Amino acid sequence: MPMILVEELIKKYDKAKTPAVKGVSFAVEEGELFAFLGPNGAGKTTTISILTTTLAKTSGTVTIAGYDVEKEAKQVREKVGIIFQQPSLDLQLSAEENIRFHACLYGMFSYRPTFRLMPSEYRKRVLELAEIVGIQEALFKPVKKMSGGMQRKLEIIRSLIHTPAVLFLDEPTQGLDAVSRRSLWEYINSMRQEHGTTVFLTTHYIDEAEQVDKVCVINHGRIAGCSSPEEMKRSLLRQELILDAEDREGLTSELADLGLFYQQDEQKNGPIVVPDQDMTVQEIIAGLKTKLTVLKINEPSLEDAYVEYLRKTGGAVA
Numbered sequence: 001m002p003m004i005l006v007e008e009l010i011k012k013y014d015k016a017k018t019p020a021v022k023g024v025s026f027a028v029e030e031g032e033l034f035a036f037l038g039p040n041g042a043g044k045t046t047t048i049s050i051l052t053t054t055l056a057k058t059s060g061t062v063t064i065a066g067y068d069v070e071k072e073a074k075q076v077r078e079k080v081g082i083i084f085q086q087p088s089l090d091l092q093l094s095a096e097e098n099i100r101f102h103a104c105l106y107g108m109f110s111y112r113p114t115f116r117l118m119p120s121e122y123r124k125r126v127l128e129l130a131e132i133v134g135i136q137e138a139l140f141k142p143v144k145k146m147s148g149g150m151q152r153k154l155e156i157i158r159s160l161i162h163t164p165a166v167l168f169l170d171e172p173t174q175g176l177d178a179v180s181r182r183s184l185w186e187y188i189n190s191m192r193q194e195h196g197t198t199v200f201l202t203t204h205y206i207d208e209a210e211q212v213d214k215v216c217v218i219n220h221g222r223i224a225g226c227s228s229p230e231e232m233k234r235s236l237l238r239q240e241l242i243l244d245a246e247d248r249e250g251l252t253s254e255l256a257d258l259g260l261f262y263q264q265d266e267q268k269n270g271p272i273v274v275p276d277q278d279m280t281v282q283e284i285i286a287g288l289k290t291k292l293t294v295l296k297i298n299e300p301s302l303e304d305a306y307v308e309y310l311r312k313t314g315g316a317v318a
């Protein structure tokens with residue numbers, strides 16, 4: 001049984017003309033690092049909100065760890081940790097108080113009126129998490145005095161305090177600096193290793209999707225494709241060879257003699273692109289006598305594949 005199972009999920013907001021999510025199905029296995037990749041308005045936040053029991057679906061089935069998100073919402077909530085896109089902190093409280101209320105709400109510890117009176121296990125965990133994202137200094141200050149980035153870090157700590165089986169991250173690194181982004185990812189990865197945490201991530205950052213086990217591209221409320229990032233690149237785009245020479249004509253006629261298809265700009269003054277064909281790069285080079293000035297192999301990036309997926313599924317949502 002997959003950790004997350006979504007079948008024919010539809011969500012139509014009241015008064016909306018068309019559904020925001022139009023029959024989405026996918027599965028995430030236990031321990032998997034999964035990315036939901038899509039442009040603005042594609043339906044990512046809507047889907048993640050339904051999966052985490054904060055929004056009602058119109059139809060379809062969703063289970064988390066085998067529990068139905070509507071009929072067994074309480075069990076689902078115990079299993080999940082969520083980092084929202086919109087901060088959901090109480091600005092009047094201190095950072096630590098925000099964490100304490102959350103931990104007590106989850107039934108992890110009994111509430112005590114001060115940090116010092118909380119059990120040592122709680123104190124140790126809070127300090128450890130605060131160090132990871134670097135907010136130790138601000139821990140006991142009111143949240144309203146923290147910068148946006150610091151508040152984001154606090155949200156992250158709060159969602160990790162009960163070591164959830166499934167961690168939902170809605171654009172988790174939005175607004176974080178590069179160093180914090182990296183340390184957060186290091187922490188999430190170590191948590192996955194230690195506890196086998198399943199991670200469901202929505203992101204705009206292609207480099208974050210590059211490191212996942214499985215990526216599903218969503219566009220216009222529909223899944224455009226699900227696969228590993230490598231398969232996604234391979235299925236849509238192929239390697240290409242970029243060649244150039246002072247004697248361009250000599251080069252192109254040699255390529256034609258080898259039976260190779262090639263592309264060149266209309267003015268014939270740019271490099272020559274040879275898309276991946278039956279011959280290997282070594283065979284092509286061995287077959288050329290013209291002196292080359294440029295020899296480059298272009299590997300398709302996940303970004304290229306993503307753009308191609310969006311193009312095939314009606315372009316990005318404006």
Ligand SMILES: Nc1ncnc2c1ncn2[C@@H]1O[C@H](COP(=O)(O)OP(=O)(O)OP(=O)(O)O)[C@@H](O)[C@H]1O
Binds near residue numbers: 020038041043044046
């Ligand atoms: N509360 C709402 N009421 C009506 N329509 C909504 C509501 N929330 C979102 N929508 C619409 O549903 C569609 C999907 O929005 P959603 O927020 O799920 O997209 P997203 O992929 O998360 O985008 P982003 O990357 O910008 O967060 C959009 O057309 C949006 O305008």
